[in-house]
Amino acid sequence: MANRKRTVASAISLALITVTTLVLTVFGCAEYYRQYANSYNRLKTQLLVSTEQLSLSLALPIWNFQYEQAEKLIESQMLDRDVAAVQVTDLLTGRVLATRVRDDAWLPRPAQDVDDDPELLRQRGGVFYNSRHIAILDVWMSPRFVRQALREHLLYMIVQILVLNLAIVGLLWIVLNRAIVRPLKRVELHAAGVVDDAAQPSPLPPQPELLELDSLQSSINRMVSYLQNRIGEARLAGDRITSIMDAMPSLMIGIDGNARITHWNHAARERTGLDDPQVLGKPLVEALPGFVPYMEPLLGALERLEPATLPGVSCTLGGETRHCDVMAFPVLHQGGRWAVVRVDDVTDRLRMDQLIIQTEKMMSLGGLAAGMAHEINNPLAGILQNVQNVQRRIQPDLPGNQAAAREAGVELERVGDYLERRGIPEFLRDIRYSGERAARIVQNMLSFTRSTCSQGKCPVRLDELADRVLTIAATDYNLKKKYDFRHISIVRDYAPDLPPVTCSPMEIEQVLLNLLRNAAQALAQRPEGEAGADTPEPTIRIRLFRDGDCAVMEVSDNGPGMEKEVGRRVFEPFFTTKSPGEGTGLGLSVSYFIITRNHQGSISLDTAPGRGAVFTVRLPLAPGPEAPGQCGIPDTPVSTD
Ligand SMILES: Nc1ncnc2c1ncn2[C@@H]1O[C@H](COP(=O)(O)OP(=O)(O)OP(=O)(O)O)[C@@H](O)[C@H]1O
Ligand SMILES: [Mg+2]
Known part of the structure; x- marks a missing residue:
């Protein structure tokens, strides 16, 4: 919107015009009324004099009954344009002897009688002859021409005032522009330069001639340079803060x-x-x-x-x-x-923290397992050795056994027969098988936690690693959480040509264990009633195969699968669908971190509700900086269709 404020010149001119107009109007009005009063009085005097003179002139013609002569005298009186009417009336009879009245065109004409118009000034005088009062003379005068003259005078005054005002305004405009407006504009431009660009101040305007403007400009100049300094400092401080925040x-x-x-x-x-x-x-x-x-x-x-x-x-x-x-x-x-x-x-830091916690847990489990293995190994060795001894000492074909039987007076074949009938050798075989299994588990626990290269990476056979983890997972059943590996059929589908993979075995074991646990937990969620003749047996399948320079480890289950929304979020830290205390929601996010960050590999999920879940881990056979991400993150890590 345009700036509607008045300029200094226009404001001062307007004020001056108003003042001069007011003053001149007041003086004009006073002058008008003075003139009016003077003219009115002059008219009255003139009426008096005219009436006197006319009454003297009329005396003789009226005395001699020369009314035509009287008419002529009156006619000559009407030459005065201020005279509106004249009438002579006989004193004795009251008859109008002579009369003249002006009509609408202001021309004199005879009339029977004169209307006594209150607008008109009237003067009555007597007509005397030799001191005898013989007639009455009435003269009317109109102020019409006096007013007309005054109006003209007024118009002349107004024109005078206007011309005077215009002259004053024009002169003032020039003076104000030169003396005030232009210097003010230059100061304003200089001051505005500060706001537009403090770095480049506009040049100082020349000193104005007027004292007050000069001191105003000096003050503004000081203020401008002060503001320029402050604005510069503020900008510098602002830039510093912005740089600090940006850094x-x-x-x-x-x-x-x-x-x-x-x-x-x-x-x-x-x-x-x-x-x-x-x-x-x-x-x-x-x-x-x-x-x-x-x-x-x-x-x-x-x-x-x-x-x-x-x-x-x-x-x-x-x-x-x-x-x-x-x-x-x-x-x-x-x-x-x-x-x-x-x-x-802090997502990465959280993952790293969790990884450290998990690793520390595994390390402490390693220490515990090592102690336990030592403690368990000794009695296990005693049990296994003694079972072996018992099996040997009931064998009928050993000479030592035959000699002992003879001494005891029993027949070895009949003792053997008795033992067979009671199933003793079967029991002994079971004791030995279970003992050997326990020894294998302890051994696997030891190798799980005390890998030869647990701190770094080394070539690892994934099939052996998977077997080891399966043995551990098989012991990891939990009645409270209602999942149990013993009721799940495990399918191993290992490609024979898979070369060793350079990786951290402890971390990959941890990933596989997380995937197996999740699968077992998901399979345990199948409703009880679902298990029937047509329901497929709960199965976890581990596939290991080579794909170019990558080793692929696929863990699939035929559990309930996942909804799209769940599948999209499984790799988020702390995302879990399990009730508090059952799951932390970290298993897959830590696995994701191990595979993608520590091994330059990828982990992806393919699932749909009711169709189970397939987790695919891809690891470079020999990861290195020269081939980063060769088995890297796929475009869609999660496919839920
Ligand atoms: N095989 C699967 N079938 C169905 N849902 C799965 C499967 N694996 C993972 N999930 C879903 O992904 C979620 C996240 O798994 P994640 O392993 O990260 O955490 P969690 O198992 O809930 O807890 P934690 O592993 O710490 O015990 C699970 O809560 C589950 O809903
Ligand atoms: Mg889990």
Whole structure:
């Protein structure tokens, strides 16, 4: 919208016009009334004189009854344009002797009688002859021409006032423009330069001639240079703050008391893909919709002016669900509240922490297992040895046994017959088989936790590794959690040509164990009534095969599978569908981390409700920096169709 404010010149000119017009009008009016009064009085005097003179002139003609002569005298009186009517009346008879009245065209004409118009001035005089009163003379005069003259005078005055005003305004306009407006404009331009660009101040205008303007300009010049310095400093400070905030790897977001964004650093731009114009001045939850649940504690912190920390909360950054530490640091500045919100993506750190915890658990399990193995191995050895001895000492063909039987007076064949009938050798074989199985489990536990290269990577045969993990998993049944490997059929489908894979065996064992446990837990979820003749037996299948330079380990089950929404989130840390205490939701996220980060491999899922789940782990046969990600993350890590 155009600036409708008046300029200095127009304001002063208008004020001056108003004042001069008022003054001249007042004086004009006073002058008008003075003139009017004078003219009116002059008219009255003139009426008096004319009446006197006419009555003297009429005396003789009327005495001699020369009325025509009287008419002529009256006619000559009517030459005076101010005279409106004249009438002579006989004193004795009251008869009108002579009369003249002006008609509408202001021409004199005889009339029977004269209308006594109150507008007109009237003068009555007597006509005397030798001191005898013989007639009455009436003269009427009109102020019409006096008024007309005054009106003309008034018009002349108005024109005079207007011309005078115009002359004053024009002169004033020129003077004001030169003396005030132009110098003010130059000072204004100089001052406006500060706002437009403080780095390049506009040149100082020349000194004005007027003293007051000169001192005003000096003050403004001082103010301008002061402001330029302050603006420069403020910009520098602002730039420094922006650089500091931009240098931070965390998302640093400034918000005002209404949670509207005032600052948005480089990390925030990068992680969210939103630029300053898209977010500045907008509510925080508009830029980060995932923050809705955290607004209450953040605004509470702003209200109380106390810092707040929300550790490890779930947040969406650039369309990806991550885990974040959110901190708010409120500030009270010049009576207004605002806060710096710091958001740190801690997803990787959490995964690493969990990995360390898991690894430490495994290491401590290793120590425990080593001690247990030592303790269990000794009695196991005694049991196995003694069972072996008992089996040997009931064999009928050994000479030592035959000699002992003879001495005891029994027949060895009949003792053997008795033992067979009671199933003793069968029991002994069972004791020996179970003992040997226990010894194998202890041995596997030891090798599981004390791999020769558990701290680094070494070539590992995945089939052996899978067998070892299966042995461990088979012991990992839990009645409370209602899953049991003993009721699940395990299908091993190992390709014979699979070469050893360079990996950390302990970590891959951990991944496979997580997958097997999840599969067993999922199979245990099948409703009781479902088990029938047509229901396929709960099965876990492990496939190992080579695909180019990658080794592929596939763990599939014929359990309930997953809904699309669940399948999409299984690799998220802390995502679980199990009740608290049953699952932490870390198994697959730690596995994902181990495979993708530690082995440059990939892990993907193919599932659908009722169709079981297939987890596919791809590992480079020989990972190295020269071939990063050759078995890397597929485009769609989760397929749920
Ligand atoms: N084979 C599977 N069949 C069906 N659902 C599965 C299968 N494997 C994983 N899931 C789903 O994925 C979720 C996440 O698995 P994850 O192993 O990460 O955690 P969890 O098993 O719940 O807990 P934890 O492993 O810490 O005990 C599970 O809660 C389950 O809902
Ligand atoms: Mg799990």
